[in-house]
Structure formats: structure tokens, C-alpha cells
Amino acid sequence: MDYRLWFAAIGFASVLAMWGFHRFGRTKANEHLQARGVLVEGEVLKCNVQGSRFIWTEITFTYAPEGGQPPVTVTRKLDGRVLLEAGQRVPVRYLRSHPKVSILVGYEKRHDAC
Structure with a gap:
């Protein structure tokens, strides 16, 4: 058998493994945030919406953490098309110990908690 075929197969398996670890990490991080995060209203x-072949949505939102902390503004890339409008209120869950670590509630499977 040709060695190039083996290298291609190993490369493909490596890409699949990295993708699997990323998905697993995303799921665990989002579960941690859901279990321990604080729910607030964001805007x-x-x-x-961006992309032509692979579509994603870049969304910028802001929210005020508890305790009089200054508002946090974050930008996230969500998988696929998400139609939200500027000024729209959205539920946000964040970690009290790290207020910038947040996620849009209802879109957990579409972006990473970071």
C-alpha cells in the first residue's frame, strides 16, 4: 500500500479527533456555565450574518454583572444564521468569578462559552 494513503488517513483521523475534542470541550464548558452561571438580561x-459557503453570525451584546460592576461587552461568533436586532433584550448567563465568560441562553449549542 502506498505510504501517501497512510499519511492522508492519519491526517484525516487527526482532524476528526481535534474536532471531537473541541465539541466535547464546548459541551462541558457550556454545561459548567449553565450549572454555575448567573442569569441576567443583556442587550x-x-x-x-457572515459567510457564503459556511454561515455564521457575529453578535455583540452587553450586560451588567451583579454587584455594581461595570457593564461587559462581548462579541461572539455563533454557528449558522441567527436573526437578532440591535436593541433586542436577550438572556445571558455568565460566571460570577469571571464576568466576561458568558453565553447567550438559547444558543448554547451554537457558540463557545468564553
Whole structure:
């Protein structure tokens, strides 16, 4: 058998393994945030659908953590098309110990908690 075929198979298996670890990590991080995060109301600042072949949505939102901390503004890339409008209120869950670690509630499977 040709060695190039083996290298291609090993490369393909490596890519699949990395993708699997990423998905597993995303799931665990999101579960941790769901279990220990604080729920607040946020506001969408911008929402842009991007891409032509692979579509994702870049969304910028802001929320005020508890305890009088200054508002946090974050930008996330969500898988697929998400239609939210500037000014729209959205539920956000964040970690009290790290207020920038947040996720849009209802879109957990579409982006990473970071």
C-alpha cells in the first residue's frame, strides 16, 4: 500500500479527533456555565450574518454583572444564521468569578462559552 494513503488517513483521523475534542470541550464548558452561571438580561448591540459557503453570525451584546460592576461587552461568533436586532433584550448567563465568560441562553449549542 502506498505510504501517501497512510499519511492522508492519519491526517484525516487527526482532524476528526481535534474536532471531537473541541465539541466535547464546548459541551462541558457550556454545561459548567449553565450549572454555575448567573442569569441576567443583556442587550444586542450588533448582529451580522457572515459567510457564503459556511454561515455564521457575529453578535455583540452587553450586560451588567451583579454587584455594581461595570457593564461587559462581548462579541461572539455563533454557528449558522441567527436573526437578532440591535436593541433586542436577550438572556445571558455568565460566571460570577469571571464576568466576561458568558453565553447567550438559547444558543448554547451554537457558540463557545468564553
